[in-house]
Amino acid sequence: MKHVILGAGPAGVIAAENLRKADPSANVVLVGGEDKPPYSRMAIPYVLTGKIEEQGTYLRKTDGHYDDLGIQYIQGRAAKVSPDSGKVTLEDGQALDYDRLLIATGATPITPPVPGLDLEGVHHCWTLDDAEYIAARAQKGSNVVLMGAGFIGCIILESLVERGVNLTVVEAEDRMISKMMDTTGGEMLKTWVEKQGVKLLTSTKVTSVAKDSDALKVSTDKAGDLPADLVVVSVGVRSNIDFLEGSGVQTGTGVMVNDRLETSVKGVYAAGDVAEGPDFGGGFQVHAVQPTSAEHGRIAALNMNGADVKYRGSLIMNVLDTLGLISASFGHWMGEDDMAVKMDHDHHSYTKLAFHGDHIVGALSLGRTDQIGVLRGLIQSRVKLGPWKDKLKKDPSRIAEAYVACTQK
Amino acid sequence: MSWAKRILRVNLSEGTCQEEPLNMDWANQYLGQRGLATKYLASEIDPKVDPLSPDNKLIIATGPLTGTAASTGGRWSVITKGALTGAIACSNSGGFFGAELKFAGWDMVIFEGKAPNPVYLLIQDDVAKLVDASDYWGRTVWETEKGLKAEYQDPQMRVASIGQSGENGVKFACVVNDLHRAAGRSGVGTVMGSKNLKAVAVRGTKGVKVDNPEAFLAAAADGKAVLAENAVTGEGLPALGTQVLMNVINETGALPTHNHKDVQFDGASDISGEAMTVPRRSDGKPNLTRNGACFGCTIGCGRISTIDPEHYTVKDREQYQKASGGLEYEAAWALGAATGVSDLDALTFANFICNEQGFDPISFGTTVGAAMELFEMGVLTTKETDGIDLTWGNAEALTTLAELTGRGEGFGAEIGLGSKLLTEKYGHPDLSMSVKGQEFPAYDSRGIQGMGLTYATSNRGACHLRSYTVASEILGIPEKTDPLSSDGKAGLVIAFQDATGAVDSAGICVFTTFAWSMDNIAPQIDAACEGDWTVERLLEVGERIWNLERKFNIDAGFTGKDDTLPKRLLKEAAKTGPAEGKVNELGKMLPEYYSLRGWTDDGVPTNETLDRLVL
């Protein structure tokens, strides 16, 4: 059996390892797009702050890890998939035969249609190379404009502040991390980052970037022009699916898969940020988060190896540390009409729980780290709350107590 | 190390919170908690000050072992000039609040002045501030504690607060923490209320370090093993709590009953620790839900009780049908034997109210007992009591008065005066079973002679916890003495007083001393703290504290004449039991006590004694 895995992010690597574990004799080929050993984008901000070296981002730390497992690692990018002949063609012309194919090609940052984003000094922060580029330019005292205060924008925000730059964040939405935080939480985050000296312009759009002597000039629709030595673009990502054109593999936002993570083409699977997979709450979604990638990688591998394992669906969840204020979101936090909300502006703490009947379907929290994982447990195990629902409605911060009370009988 | 070496000074009048270093010279002389805070108080206030004036101060203090791995290392105290007594007051509590204060990096908080409006103190590690408490004023302890935790979204927050009784000036109001642990005696909650201070809410994440962790953990482990193997701390207290004593003391003929008219109570077994474990008919559950421990305590004597859901006190009141702090021996005695009430659920309910509204069940029960005697005499009638029938043993009278006293309403407001003022008001001051204005606890000094001297000389008014000679006279710890004899009791009382002073200043619970001698305690303090802490040094610290407290009281206007007992105990002989025919022989013990203490015949420490103790 020959398995080819396109993409060497967490989903790809975990799938490769699980395939090896399940079948010691299988042929496993892992194709990575960058000139680096498989690494974690999650760790890039910590390279920028200098907390870790590049090696600290590597998904696996042991030298020769892939060789030792007999996983063949190839650098390249897929250009074409031909299911009829069981073949993947890479951009360099190399062709790989497969019996089972896993698409784990992840995503690419979006460049919005704003004039001047092709200029020197304007950059994404997505790869280790990007990080290196930014580190060189984001020096103490330099003017940096961060386009986008979404999740990715926020995880690099701290490292930019720590580097001592004059930071202005321009966000088109009315709040930060709008996909993982509601207006209340977004406002709290805004107050928090502004207290730490970050200039935050929400509901503001960058209209153009232009050269201005040695530096750049960032023009906005509402806040005038901003001088910049560096512009970091993080306005979102899109799944890497272009190479699937003509393959017959159905795509939507990402690669569409069933509950076994198999695509519309038999023998072709997808996992991780590229996969539009089953959502825990029903339906299918792209959930570009680390835990989902890990689960996808494992389940896809089991099915590729011939098992029949259904995925219950991923729970969207995120955790973010914004200059020391930690926010987390789980599931269907926007909720319906049955909610418990507790906020304390002075202490930057906020908890919101969304109920459906007797259980929790989503949650937001700000300013809390202790036992935060129980929110996943409460939601995903559909823990019946009984009398604890009332208690949580009065004081939603008692989630850990609720979880333990309802589960440790 | 072990001390955080920082104190927080809160000026309520000015609304300021300031950090200052702990006076380590004093820490080396007074150890911590009771001793050290008394040193601060005595140095900073005029002993003659009105306890309820802004010039009185109130100190919340921990000891060096508070928050450490030492068993029972969760103790903390409130030190002030007592509202009930006008004497030095130090009320000791357990629970989790004290350790939390230490985890936040504070040895003590000194409150001075009076807030113009109700406030509470919020401490989150290094950050301390006064916050407007108008939302909490007028609320119970339970509402306040739950409300603050919810407001700050922090179930781990620890709160010490006063209830309505402390706000309303009930003379024996407590400071209650963790819902049902209390700095209970002498009216320390009354002082807190007079300062418009509703609560202290604290969360600490800094932790407590000790000087020599390896030696300390070894000494703490040795100590825990000793507690586990001891019959009292390893078996009796975990199983039955302090209520293990109810039947024992009754059989000894030293269970004060009906305002000390009797020394044995017919209903004792009905309200005993054993009774608390018997399943009841209604729901098949016993009163005792389980035993609960204070922070770090490997004994676990605390009672968590549930009232019979069909009992009249809770039938339609769901909030009281939940588990909460149950009866300890002193409370069960005061609410029960002192009043003749033998309804276990009624006592448990009254105890819940004492916790919820923050007042001392010992002083409350005793004062109700005194009122019942006045009622029996016809001095009080239903006219004065607003129709409450104060016949001995009337459970409903007890529970109604508990609620009224908590709220300061009706005849409850008079009960809130305490037995001394109440009996004076009605012309029978001899019927107040108190010393220096503070009501007796649960041991009749006619049947346990040493306790008479204990009460008479206690610096905070009648108290069993200043020298618990019951240990020796009844339980034979560390050695058995004859409870009916006054011989040698002066020396025994002094030994207990000095050792207890050290224990109360260390951050551990005096109940450890059922099993621990100072030989078990000294190594733990020595390993935790800088410097050499020997048994001798600790006993000297204890003696120094005792004399400092004594000096404070003398400066406050107390004299040797206040070292006495109510006439009843000195003149009216016990009617039944082993002590039948006995009165307390205080007159024999007191001169010897003064002499052994190095005090004058009038009970004043001589200059020689003060010099010897560096006072």
Add this chain to the structure above:
Amino acid sequence: MEKALVLDAGKCTGCEQCEVACSMINEGASNPAKSRIKVFNFHDEGRFVPYTCTQCDDAWCMQACPVDAISVSSDTGAKMVSDALCVGCKVCTIACPFGTVNYNPASGKVIKCDLCGGDPACAKACPTGAITYTDAGATGLAKMEAWAAKTDAGQQANA
């Protein structure tokens, strides 16, 4: 046979000696806020529940770690966080459905129970036998494992 921490709420008095011992061993200070084991106090029921990582086979934390900082001890089976590798991204803290991996702002790393290398301090400190370190398969563990299975966040085998 591999040993496991067995937690018996029925015996717990809520004294927190376990939390003190845990923090003394792991943080060098008595500091329950940083303890890997936590006692929950259900006051209204008179119930205390000691609670920590079950070292579950699924190891959500380990699977979710983006930098391979969590590994299985070959001696004890404990899932252990490498301080050298942890970058403090906190993904494991939301991935663990039991809430037993926590972020420590002081160190910028996550903390979780590592069974003290096979001699858990909490079990030694527990005065009532509510926490014992004993052969896996004992009742308490079986119960927790049953729950862990129910919390299966990832898969559902057909057969």
